[in-house]
Amino acid sequence: MFELFVHKTASFKNDILSGLTVALALVPEAVAFAFVAGVDPLVGLYAAFIVGLITSVIGGRPGMISGATGALAVVMVDLVATHGIEYLFATVVLMGIIQISAGILRLGKFIRLIPHPVMLGFVNGLAIIIFLAQLSQFKIKNTEGMLQWMSGSTMVLMLGLVALTMAIIHFLPKLTRAIPSSLAAILVVTGLAHGLNLDTRMVGDLASVSGGLPQFHIPTVPVTLDNILIILPYSLILAAIGLIESLMTMSLIDELTETRGRGNKECVGQGVANVVTGFFGGMGGCAMIGQSMINVNSGGRGRLSGISAALFLLIFIVFASGLIEMIPLAALVGVMFMVVIGTFAWSSFRILHKIPRTDALVLVLVSGVTVATDLAVAVCVGVIVSALVFAWESAKQITSRKSIDESGAKVYRLSGALFFGSVRSFQDQFTPKDDPDEVIIDFAEARVCDHSGLESINSLTERYLARGKKLRLTHLSPECRTLLDKAGSMIEVNVVEDPRYRVATDKLA
Secondary structure, eight states, X not given: OOOSOOXXXXXXXXXXXXXXXXXXXXXXXXXXXXXXXXXXXXXXXXXXXXXXXXXXXXXXXXXXXXXXXXXXXXXHHHHHHHHOHHHXXXXXHHHHHHHXXXXXXXXXXXXXXXXXXXXXXXXXXXXXXXXXXXXXXXXXXXXXXXXXXXXXXXXXXXXXXXXXXXXXXXXXXXXXXXXXXXXXXXXXXXXXXXXXXXXXXXXXXXXXXXXXXXXXXXXXOOOOHHHHHHHHHHHHHHHHHHHHHHHHHHXXXXXXXXXXXXXXXXXXXXXXXXXXXXXXXXXXXXXXXXXXHHHHHTTOOSHHHHHHHHHHHHHHHHTOHHHHTTSBHXXXXXXXXXXXXXXXXXXXXXXXXXXXXXXXXHHHHHHHHHHHSOHHHHHHHHHHHHHHHHHHHHHTTOEEEEEEOTTSOEEEEEEEEESTXXXXXXXXXXXXXXXXXXXXXXXXXXXXXXXXXXXXXXXXXXXXXXXXXXXXXXXXXXXXXXXXXXXGGGBOOOTTXXXXXXXXXXXXX
């Protein structure tokens, strides 16, 4: 019924083994993000299981891993602290409904509007966030219960195990690909730590991952206008962050696998997953770039990889929590450090001095804002800055070629887009005071884009009429002819040659 794998090189073995590797890496991440949100670790683990399973089955990007994420957790913490966890569950349900609506309305296509520098900034920013999130594992509580950096032999041992994990992940694929290198590294470091009785922190020292099956639970939040107004802003922000991170991660996986996901289907899949999660005591989630990179790099390509990751995670929670709690945190930190290295767009350093300065600014800006605030704000800032730069550059592109025809009339042949940003440049092309009594403006190579452009033409018409000169406008679209109030009588109609396009204005709405 469902496509379990979509790439000819995918296999059940690769998908299952990569799913096991991802599940191991999901445990500390889900626990850590639950702590960030101020909820019980099982709330994060249940979210990782439910969101991961449902998006793998009905989502639009096979091979992409979803679960509880830090980008969402930092928004949730204020809600939980102020109103309690039941409000969080209700918020997650409404968040999912909003995401389903976005998919039904086919809003996923707008991911195409995100420029490449914003994508690079997003990737770099998330890589930095993943790196910074791992640094907390290098801290331990002192006698006063305060966190402080490890020191001495404890830090040396931690760094040594992390380095060993990274070395295995890097060099093992050069020898064999029979087993995912990340999984092999976790097994080797775990065996070494317990075989030599090394004094290092384990997953169990972070939190217990033992629990039962998720139970259906309707959030105990009265349905009142006041409560809706409390959860709605959080739901909108969480839905936006979740969809942006998921769709941008999907684009990255598309590039890595040379396949194409379905954005609108992914929106619906994320929404359904979050609605179900909210009714089963989970904190909600979205696509996880780190785990998705682990999956792809371990050979996972099909839906089975995400399904197996979710099922392995549930098995860990219900049956094998004792074994998972024996894994050294250093092994999982090493895996995530390799994810950081693989995720960060190192080529961005090489191209910074080759690309336009504005693109370099956007790249650095989005990276910084992603780390400082959250993903949704960073992407919005990047898109707005890119749009303003584009409008500014496009405003410079409107030009004209001037000539005198056989009748003595001056002809302006315009080229470029006439819109709100270029109206000043458009007006500067003309000299009504010095022009002859008859002037022709040819729009064959130009396009009027919006209401500002139309008003600019009307204004120019008044300038020529005030000096008693005859003005003719040619090669305008039918909509332009309809909308030009003052210049309408001066437009020459040529049904064969006149272009046909729409103008962005409310007058014809």
